Amino acid sequence: MSENLIEKITNKKLKRRSFLKWSGAVAAPAIIGGAGVSNKLIQKASAETTSSVEEDIVVPTCSTLNCGGKCLIKAHVKDGQIIRISTDDDPRDKNADNEQFPQIRACVRGRGYRRHIYSPHRIKKPLKRVGKRGEGKFEEISWQEAIKEIAKQNNRIKEKYGPASRFSIYATGQTGEVGSGDTVIQRLLALDGGFLGRYSNYSSGQHMAATPFTFGVPAASSSCNTLLDSKLIILHGMNPAETIIGHFNMYLRMSKAKGAKIYTIDPRKTDTNVALADDWFPIKPTTDNALIAAMAHVMFKENLHDKEFLDTYCIGHDEAHMPEGVSAGESYYSYVMGEKDGVPKTPQWAAGITGLPANRIIQLAREVATTKPMAWVQGNGINRHMNGEQMSRGGSMIAALTGNIGISGGWAGPGAAGEIIKYQNFPITPNPLGISIPVFKYTDAIVRGTEMGAADGVKGLKEGETLPSNIKMIFNMAGNCLVNQHSDINKTTKMLKDESLCEFIVTSDIYMTPSAKYSDIILPTCTFFEQNDVVPPWSYGQHIFLSQKVVEPLYGSLTEYEWMSMLAKELGIEKEFTEGRTQDQWVQWMIEESKKKDPNFPSFETMKKNGVYKYEENTVVKFKDNIEDPVNHPFQTPSGKIELFSKKLWDMNNPDTIPAIPKHVAVSEGPESDVTKKYPLQIFGWHVKRRCHSTWEKSDWLEEVQTQELWINPIDAKERQIKNGDKVKIFNDRGTIQIPAKVSSRVMPGVVCLPQGGWFTPDDKGIDNRGAINVLTGQEASPLFCNPQHTNLAQVEKA
Structure with a gap:
């Protein structure tokens, strides 16, 4: 198909300005969940975009891109082409937001998906590098040539350096299950002797690392429908209007309609604040725990904290509730009141660090302490900081100080809400090597992998061991973290250009991304419109999709499962890899197995018709059982309580960067540097x-x-x-x-x-x-x- 024809298909019936008028018509509701558009606006947009269009079929599907909304997409198909996009119109939510079955509406990104599949920039054939790595010079080759070259290099590198020299880099451009190349390549490499694994992620790594020290588990939030019981909602580094996180925006809007106040804490006045919030508290990045300490100072001084809750369920908040073996003066109260260091963490002290005036800190502290239920919701914005682990624990400190844990309308901490959705994943064979590195340290493992051990966060090694090899081969499946989304691009690209370090890089993608340019082989993959998959939402969702094939793959593109099946055959492990199933058969198998976990799970035919299964029982109040029955449901911490002081962190003996309580930690590139x-x-x-x-x-x-x-x-x-x-x-x-x-x-x-x-x-x-x-x-x-x-x-x- 020529690029000119692609352009014609892309612009057919929907010019750019018409798209902008349509997206403008839904701009506010796209930001805050999709409601409130007048019928006149919808009719006007529809008249401009769909006149004289006679759709043959409408196919429900869902994007597998790593988008938090995971919206229901309805592709209108005529003559084998997608002519327009519509979205969820669940009649149960026709006139007002339905708390049980909310519509999963597309935002402006979802409305523009035709430009995604019919872009003239798509990679059309397998490519082999012919210039120096990074120059962007490639020649077209056949699929057979590409697969044979990958197999050849894979076998050479595995034999020379061992299986731990192979790495599947963190990638989120194609999520889902069997449609996710990142998932499928791990199954293939595990069957081929193993690989260097990874853990954590770029988005919420600090939350996942820090939360277990407080609660014993890596996730501490409730389901977002519990916000309907909140009277005050603090969005701390949380911007769902732009990140589009499941139904979060809709529940915020409904909470506000019920009378809840919403405040944002962020250096930038976000679209979430503009659309929904009653107040904005701007503070300098990395200073969040100074704000929290000053708020705690107000609560302690004015006796606004929930002492009964703290004494019953927590340790570390004061000197009378500390673990054994810790010297005096290390409690959070002692820190806040300045009993040991002589520096009371007053609002005036915090104002000089955060940039937020002292009177505003006092206002926030009093309102947070006296309004219940109060949800202090920690977004991923306070992640990705050099002291992000401490700031993550700081938000949970406020929840504990005010007794807003284990109650509907409260909010304990960051992370997913717990298991709402019961479904069958695509099975990944366990990695026989059992070794993994922090996802962010992949560039370290290229240069100094054989020096890396437990001190670098490597898991799965015996005491004193280091990695058996540097990374020598990378599979980059629909990802841009190889270059663009990884830190210090200039340093990274210099490293990747050196072919004596990482010797072979394979990328599978639809576009020539900055990361793809540093590959040796590039394979054209399919969009979600061109394949079937099962797709769960992000953390805050109560639904699951059949991402349904809508049109045939363009050009010579193959799904990752298809070309990896070819590679598995070349490596002699096809039977073990496929288990005799095609991708479509795996999708049907996952749905059939899901019915065993949840009898209400729809059949494959029903999923094809509806595209989505919305769960009925979807409320999770995190730690409700722990608070209501602490004897039979202790927290999964060493003490069985909420550990505001972590003995595990104390024993690391690194108080300047990893303190046992969530202190304000000044960083090398912060405002105090x-x-x-x-x-x-x-x-x-x-x-x-x-x-x-x-x-x-x-x-x-x-x-x-x-x-x-x-x-x-x-x-x-x-x-x-x-x-x-x-x-x-x-x-x-x-x-x-x-x-x-x-x-x-x-x-x-x-x-x-x-x-x-x-x-x-x-x-x-x-x-x-x-x-x-x-x-x-x-x-x-x-x-x-x-x-x-x-x-x-x-x-x-x-x-």
């Missing part, structure tokens, strides 16, 4: 509504929804003689970006921010011209081996 003399501005990348991570970057429609530009406060802009729209240079010791500026009071002074996910686009001097934030981020991991990409200092000048 000496580095601010050279690079005075804190910079971070936020998730924007026009992209999910780096996906949708090539959509010109979504580019018009939101442009890529640096947000800077008028005070900082005036000091640098920068006006709105001026091209600016953003730089630090790691790299330089040139991009237009947006001067806005929606970002606090001393902070600048870029929409994360822009594709690295360097000029001949190596200066990025797209705003790829990871040009400026560093590769040093946080104390518990996680991604700290929000913690950076830089300078901005007019270009």
Whole structure:
């Protein structure tokens, strides 16, 4: 199919401006959940976009891209082509939001999916590198040639360096189950002798690492429908309007309609704040625990804390409730009141660190302490910081101090709500090596893998052992973390260019991403419209999809399962890999097995008709049993209680970076750092509504929804003689970006921010011209081996 024909298909019946009018018609409800659009607006949009269209069939499906909404997509198909997109119209939620069966409506990204499948930028044939790695020079080869070359290199590297030299890099461009290349490649490599595994993720790694020290489990949030009982909701680094997290926006809107107040704590006035919030509390990045300590000071001083709850269910809050073997003066009360260090953590003290006035801190503390149920909801924005683990524990401290744990409308901590959905996964064969590294440290494992052990976060080794090999072969399945989404892009690409380090890289994708350019073999994969899969939602969801094949694959693309089955045959493990099933047969098997776990799970035919199964019993009040019956349901911590002081962290004997209580920890590139003399501005990348991570970057429609530009406060802009729209240079010791500026009071002074996910686009001097934030981020991991990409200092000048 020619590129001209692709362009015609893409624009058929729906020009860019019509798309923007349609997305504009749903702009507010897309931000806050999709309700409230007048019938006139819908009729007007429909008249502009669907006149004279006669659909043959409407096929329900779901995106497998790593988007938090996981919306129901209805593809209108005529003559084998998708001519338009509609979304969920569940009659049970026709006139008002249904608390039990909410519609799973597409946002502006979902409305633009036709541009995703019919993009002229799609990779059309398997490609083999012919120039130096990173130059972007490739030649087309056949699928047979590609598979034979991958098998040859795989066997050579496994024999020379051992199976631990092979690594499937963290990737989220194609999620789901059997349709996820990242899942399927792990099954294949496990059957082929094993591989170097990985754990954690780039988004919520600090939450996952820190929460077990408080509650004994890695997830501590309730289901989002419990927010309907909340009277006050604090969104701490939480921006669901732009990240689109399941039904979160809808329940926030319903909670607000019932009278709940909503506040946001964020350096940027987010779209969530604009659409839903009653107040905004801007604080400097990395200073969240200073705010929390000052709020605790107000509560302790004014006797507003829930002492009965603390004394009954917690340890570490005061000197009378401490674990054995800990010296005096280490409780949270002692820290907050300054009993040991002589520095009371007053609102005035915190104001100088956070940038939030003391009277505003007092206001927030009193309201949080006296309003119940109160949900302090920790988003992933407080992750990705060098002290993110401590800030994660800090939010749970507020929940404990106010007794808002184990009750509906309260909120204990971050993470998924628990098992709402019972379904059968695609089975991954256990990795026989049993060795894994923190996902963020893959570049370390390329350069110094044989030096890495437990001190680097490696799991599965015996005491004193290190990795048996550096990473020599990488499978990059629909991912952009090889380059674009990993830190310090310039350092990473220099490393990948050196073919004596990682010797072979395979990428499977639909676009020539910045990561794909550093591959040796590139394979054209299918979009979700071109294959069948089973797709669960993100954490806050109570539904599961059949992502249904809508059209035949374009060009010569194959699904990852299809080409890996070919590779498995070449490696002599086809029978074990496929178990005699095609991808479609695996999908049917998963649905049949899901019915054994949940008798109400629909049949395959019903799923084909509806596209989605919405669960009825979907309420989870986290730790309800632990609070109501602590004798029979102790917390899974060493003490059986909520550990506001963690003896495990204390025993690590690293109090400056991993304290046993959630203290404010100043970091090397924070607002209190000496580095601010050279690079005075804190910079971070936020998730924007026009992209999910780096996906949708090539959509010109979504580019018009939101442009890529640096947000800077008028005070900082005036000091640098920068006006709105001026091209600016953003730089630090790691790299330089040139991009237009947006001067806005929606970002606090001393902070600048870029929409994360822009594709690295360097000029001949190596200066990025797209705003790829990871040009400026560093590769040093946080104390518990996680991604700290929000913690950076830089300078901005007019270009």
